[in-house]
Amino acid sequence: MKQIISLTLNDEQRELAIEPNRTLLDTLRNDAGLTGTKKGCDVGECGSCTVILDGKPVNSCLVLAGEVNGCKITTIEGIQRSCDEVHPLQDNFMKCGAAQCGFCTPGFIVMAKALLDENPAPTTDEIRFAIAGNICRCTGYTKIIEAIDRTAGQMNETTQGETR
Numbered sequence: 001m002k003q004i005i006s007l008t009l010n011d012e013q014r015e016l017a018i019e020p021n022r023t024l025l026d027t028l029r030n031d032a033g034l035t036g037t038k039k040g041c042d043v044g045e046c047g048s049c050t051v052i053l054d055g056k057p058v059n060s061c062l063v064l065a066g067e068v069n070g071c072k073i074t075t076i077e078g079i080q081r082s083c084d085e086v087h088p089l090q091d092n093f094m095k096c097g098a099a100q101c102g103f104c105t106p107g108f109i110v111m112a113k114a115l116l117d118e119n120p121a122p123t124t125d126e127i128r129f130a131i132a133g134n135i136c137r138c139t140g141y142t143k144i145i146e147a148i149d150r151t152a153g154q155m156n157e158t159t160q161g162e163t164r
Contacts, residue, residue: 003017004016004017004018005065005066007068007071008072009073010073010077011074014032018031020064020066021064023060023062023065024051024063024068025042025061026039026065028051028073028075034075036076037049037050037051037060037075037076037106037107038106040103040107040135044061044062045135047107047111047133047134047135048106048134048135050111050133050134051073052074053071055117056114057111057114059133074113075110076106079110087109087113089109089112089116089147089148089151092147093105093108093109093144095150096144096150098139098143098144098146100138101138104136104137104138108144111130111131111133111134112130112131112151114130115131120155120156120159121152122149122152124145127149131144131145131148
């Protein structure tokens, strides 16, 4: 028997009818139609399914959808500012060549967004630690770290310019 959950999904209030044993990942992809969150390992090891749940990054394959009733969730689709404007993280992933096949990219970008929301000026070691749960088979992580670091620098320059 399905249950109704109410949540804020990418800043939009939504109600979804879900099976009680369905994961948040499957709910996002199959019920909400948001396929940007990728299903990789389905056991919480790869980070491809990372979303921001009430301000914290989580592997959506490890969360039951029934647990998110009343919560706020941001997926990769919610990070892009508009149809015409990508988030600086997305822009820098492209400019730095941080995405190759692209399968892991949504998880990395969502994790990086959560990091920068919490720590706008992370060190390289803090970036490495934050993305340690995300696996990429194509890159050597160097360009991913460079893209995140570049974004942090740009966002800090913008913030400092606004406070002057």
